[in-house]
Amino acid sequence: MKTKINKKAAIFLTGAATFVGALSLGLGIGFGITAIQEPKTPEMFKAEEAIEASKQAESNLQTAETALNKLESDLKELNNKTEKTDEDQAKITELTALIASKKEELKTLEKTAKDALEAKLVSEEAVVSSPEGNTQSRYNITADYILSVYKKYKSQLQDYIYKLSPTVEEEQKIEAIINEGTEKLNKIVKENLITTSLAWNEGIKYDWEIIKGNYTSGVKNLIPSFNWGPNYPYPANSFYESIAVDNKEQAIEWLATIKKASQELNFVPSKIFIKNNLRFVLQNLYEDKLLKFIQSNDETITVAKLIGFDTTKPQESWTDQDAIDAFYTEYATNYYAKSTYGFGQNEEVLTLYKTPKAEGDAAKELENTIEVKGPSGKKDEKGNAILKIFEVYGLGLTAADLNQRNIGIGYVPGNEIINGKTVYNQLLKLNTTSNYTAQQVYDKGYSETKKAAANMKAIAAKVAELIAGPTGAWNPTVRYDGDGVGPNPAENVVLNIRNENGEINLSEFNKWLTQEEFFFGREDASYYTPEVKQSLTTAPDLTFAVEDLKAKGYDVLLSEAVKDKKYGSITNEQFYYGALEAFKNYVQFRAKTFEYGESFFPKDVPVYEMETYPYSKRDSSGVGSYNGSVMKFQFNSDPYYGLPKWSLTSFANHETVMGHHNQIQYAAKYLAKINEENLGNVFDYTAYVEGWALFMEWFAIESGWYGSPDYNSNDYYSMPVDFLNGKGITSFFKARQVADVTESEIQQIKELHTGSYWKEVASVKNYEDDKEHALAAVQLANMLNYFGALNEAQLRNMRLAIDTIYHSPEVVGQEDLPTGASINQAREFMKNNSALGIGDITSESKRYFNLPGQAVSYNSGKAKMLDLYDAVRNKLGLSREEFVNQSIKGVEKANIKKLLNLYLENGALPLEALAKVVALEYDLKN
Numbered sequence: 001m002k003t004k005i006n007k008k009a010a011i012f013l014t015g016a017a018t019f020v021g022a023l024s025l026g027l028g029i030g031f032g033i034t035a036i037q038e039p040k041t042p043e044m045f046k047a048e049e050a051i052e053a054s055k056q057a058e059s060n061l062q063t064a065e066t067a068l069n070k071l072e073s074d075l076k077e078l079n080n081k082t083e084k085t086d087e088d089q090a091k092i093t094e095l096t097a098l099i100a101s102k103k104e105e106l107k108t109l110e111k112t113a114k115d116a117l118e119a120k121l122v123s124e125e126a127v128v129s130s131p132e133g134n135t136q137s138r139y140n141i142t143a144d145y146i147l148s149v150y151k152k153y154k155s156q157l158q159d160y161i162y163k164l165s166p167t168v169e170e171e172q173k174i175e176a177i178i179n180e181g182t183e184k185l186n187k188i189v190k191e192n193l194i195t196t197s198l199a200w201n202e203g204i205k206y207d208w209e210i211i212k213g214n215y216t217s218g219v220k221n222l223i224p225s226f227n228w229g230p231n232y233p234y235p236a237n238s239f240y241e242s243i244a245v246d247n248k249e250q251a252i253e254w255l256a257t258i259k260k261a262s263q264e265l266n267f268v269p270s271k272i273f274i275k276n277n278l279r280f281v282l283q284n285l286y287e288d289k290l291l292k293f294i295q296s297n298d299e300t301i302t303v304a305k306l307i308g309f310d311t312t313k314p315q316e317s318w319t320d321q322d323a324i325d326a327f328y329t330e331y332a333t334n335y336y337a338k339s340t341y342g343f344g345q346n347e348e349v350l351t352l353y354k355t356p357k358a359e360g361d362a363a364k365e366l367e368n369t370i371e372v373k374g375p376s377g378k379k380d381e382k383g384n385a386i387l388k389i390f391e392v393y394g395l396g397l398t399a400a401d402l403n404q405r406n407i408g409i410g411y412v413p414g415n416e417i418i419n420g421k422t423v424y425n426q427l428l429k430l431n432t433t434s435n436y437t438a439q440q441v442y443d444k445g446y447s448e449t450k451k452a453a454a455n456m457k458a459i460a461a462k463v464a465e466l467i468a469g470p471t472g473a474w475n476p477t478v479r480y481d482g483d484g485v486g487p488n489p490a491e492n493v494v495l496n497i498r499n500e501n502g503e504i505n506l507s508e509f510n511k512w513l514t515q516e517e518f519f520f521g522r523e524d525a526s527y528y529t530p531e532v533k534q535s536l537t538t539a540p541d542l543t544f545a546v547e548d549l550k551a552k553g554y555d556v557l558l559s560e561a562v563k564d565k566k567y568g569s570i571t572n573e574q575f576y577y578g579a580l581e582a583f584k585n586y587v588q589f590r591a592k593t594f595e596y597g598e599s600f601f602p603k604d605v606p607v608y609e610m611e612t613y614p615y616s617k618r619d620s621s622g623v624g625s626y627n628g629s630v631m632k633f634q635f636n637s638d639p640y641y642g643l644p645k646w647s648l649t650s651f652a653n654h655e656t657v658m659g660h661h662n663q664i665q666y667a668a669k670y671l672a673k674i675n676e677e678n679l680g681n682v683f684d685y686t687a688y689v690e691g692w693a694l695f696m697e698w699f700a701i702e703s704g705w706y707g708s709p710d711y712n713s714n715d716y717y718s719m720p721v722d723f724l725n726g727k728g729i730t731s732f733f734k735a736r737q738v739a740d741v742t743e744s745e746i747q748q749i750k751e752l753h754t755g756s757y758w759k760e761v762a763s764v765k766n767y768e769d770d771k772e773h774a775l776a777a778v779q780l781a782n783m784l785n786y787f788g789a790l791n792e793a794q795l796r797n798m799r800l801a802i803d804t805i806y807h808s809p810e811v812v813g814q815e816d817l818p819t820g821a822s823i824n825q826a827r828e829f830m831k832n833n834s835a836l837g838i839g840d841i842t843s844e845s846k847r848y849f850n851l852p853g854q855a856v857s858y859n860s861g862k863a864k865m866l867d868l869y870d871a872v873r874n875k876l877g878l879s880r881e882e883f884v885n886q887s888i889k890g891v892e893k894a895n896i897k898k899l900l901n902l903y904l905e906n907g908a909l910p911l912e913a914l915a916k917v918v919a920l921e922y923d924l925k926n
Helices: 002-015 017-025 042-079 086-128 135-161 168-185 195-216 248-263 271-285 287-295 303-307 320-338 399-403 420-432 438-451 453-468 506-513 530-538 540-551 554-558 572-598 645-655 660-669 686-702 743-761 770-807 823-833 838-850 854-876 880-885 894-904 911-922
Strands: 300-302 351-353 365-367 370-379 385-392 477-480 491-494 609-612 624-627 632-635
Touching: 042 086, 042 135, 086 135, 135 168, 135 195, 168 195, 195 420, 195 911, 248 320, 271 287, 271 303, 271 320, 271 370, 271 838, 287 303, 287 370, 287 385, 300 303, 303 320, 303 351, 385 554, 399 823, 420 438, 420 686, 420 770, 420 854, 438 453, 438 770, 438 854, 453 506, 453 743, 453 770, 477 506, 530 540, 530 572, 540 554, 540 572, 540 609, 554 572, 572 609, 572 632, 572 645, 572 743, 624 645, 624 660, 632 645, 645 660, 645 686, 645 743, 645 770, 660 686, 660 894, 686 770, 686 854, 686 911, 743 770, 770 823, 770 838, 770 854, 823 838, 854 880, 854 894, 854 911, 880 894, 894 911
Parallel strands: 609 632
Antiparallel strands: 300 351, 370 385, 477 491, 624 632
8 A cells, every 4th residue: 555655646746746736735727826926015024923933932832841741740650659769759849849830931931822822913914904915925824824813712712612511601702702703714805815724714714603503502402412522513312322421520411401401491302302312321321230120020110210320319429320320310200201292102101121012002112122132041062151132122112103293303392592493403504504494405305306216217227128128017026025124024026117118117116126135134045055154254354344243242143042033034143144245245345446436536545444333233323334433434234224235336435435434534634734734624514524425426426436427418417328347346347248258257246246136137038148147247236336326315315305304393395295204204205215225214214313404414515516516627628528537747537636635635614615615726706
């Protein structure tokens, strides 16, 4: 990897110096921009002197801080000695006195640095507010001014914005600080800004605007994670696991907050929302107590009793665990009782029980049942305890929960000033980085969902032609599981995908796509032969996967006590080997796509790693994500909660090679600088973060991952003109004619995704020639993975509509997605408008409910980035193909490299800030 980085760097430095210089300055190729050498004004000289004085003061302060830290470290080391000599005691006395002296010195230096900063800001204001004088000096001084303003007011805000529950006085202080800082930044005239400084300026102002809204909207009453930062004002929830409390301070603050919210403000979410949170809390924080209940003779226990908090214990004597128990006890009892809407099952007292309710009982849980691993009472041949999965009922979802209308955050009553509507509108502003209303977002999502069917129907017709020929009906019989992990088994169903007149029934095609064959682990059991199982557990490139499954708790699926137990329509053992198959094919994706994906970026990033979710969290974690804290791609290896095979390319690209992995690595390594200074990775807007990854999903179509793009179409999502020579998972297949197909290509397409494409393409036609069969199978693979990209885009269309219909009582819905839709109504809408699997629909519908606002970010960001992409391409007068592939001065793909670098080099900006940056760089007219 190091050689590759150096080689690429050398190409840019030697073959495209102009391009590299333009990138580093934030200026453009081909626009002939050069610095105008006007003389420096007196104000500039004064500002530059102030900058140097401030830098020196900061340097002196940092030197003193380093010296003090060293002295304190030495003192601590001496104090930690169990036996101290007279010399040690003398040294301790000396160091103590020296530290006290240094602390006084530090106070003086801190004041000097603060005064220097203030003097610098005054001097710089005279420059940044005028377009006169030397251009480069103005750019540099303006950049320093922005950084200094940010530093000053960030320091002032630091004492307040990370508090879990700030007071009214503290909120007023936050507003005053932000207003003053914004006024400073507004003094800058546009002539003094280049793309990077413009990004900083606009991003900081928007950040501050969002922070103010967080405190005026009332969201603090729903216990958000303000300590995570201003971009996480979401109500405490199970999806982000922010409902988990692990320290006394937070527990006591949140306890006071929910008591006031419920007793004084009428600010409590729905009972279903609370119950979902408690289910997560008990399964993940009270596992030992659940196991103790399971092993007891009791058949039922209240949630409060299981938590076991002693309500008579005075607060001043609470331990950390007491405080945590006190918070969750209040949450599960009085807080739950005060909820006035979204009742669902509406139990008077939340109670756990060991035995599931009988069929037909209204209280029977249908999903989200608590699962706990514990000893089965049996031992293996080595005498080790065999583990078993126990189920505990009472907090799962029932039919009443799933059918309950008006359950979202927007229905929190509150008062006229702060209520659920004000909270949700703030979350919309954060996640769209715009002032769109909930109705506008819903209307956009609903209409796009309905329009997207055209391309999906076109590819369905193409698939039908490939499998069943150009004419006649196509009525395949497939194994289909309509309730996923539910009690009903998979069954054979006949689908009427194409009639005699050649008309495609898209809903039937979607059903064909969600047959058992297209999910890792749900194929026919005959696939998992002893040879296949052995190859999965012994393959060198899957050793890490076996270890990861063990570390995450999946090895319990192979224990004698449970391996043959049914899980949905498969066994636990098949679940395990299906998880390994998923690992195997995500590894294949990485091997075939990483280098090509990286070729569109001017800077290299390391290869990503991958892992699955913990077994205990798999049903609430979604299909996958990129974990920036460990730089790993995470995916759901559960056969019922993972994505279908044909969505693997689009999904994995979103999270990895061109998507989040690249994005996060760029933010860590390659942020833009001015005069060797940068703002840091301070922006974190979900609309940008997820918009980028969805934009890259689309760019895979544009850059040929599924076959030759239709560059002549006006539709950016149009079907490729052919499905050979794809650059994605079938990039191993180079042949375009039957005669050119090799044995290696045949073998690889036979094995790809457990051979599903090889099998399905021959479900009607009998191929006697393996070469012909392979050529057809690789086309089917690319067709279906292209459909997967369309389907993933459709998912994001639906998110706009579903999130807003859940959480905003102000939205006027449609017949098939009405105002205040229930979870089941949202699922029906998803089922009827996409080919998502039942597990995906199940988990996604719960995610949007549990995490209000976040789901709208994806399409908002992608739409803005695609609009900018099109505007830049048109400004440059390039065709779609030229924009993707054209070389400039020996630099391959130079145009697209420049734009993608510009998108990434300032971090996760608010979208309007990004638009202004791109407009300045390419001289676009707003």
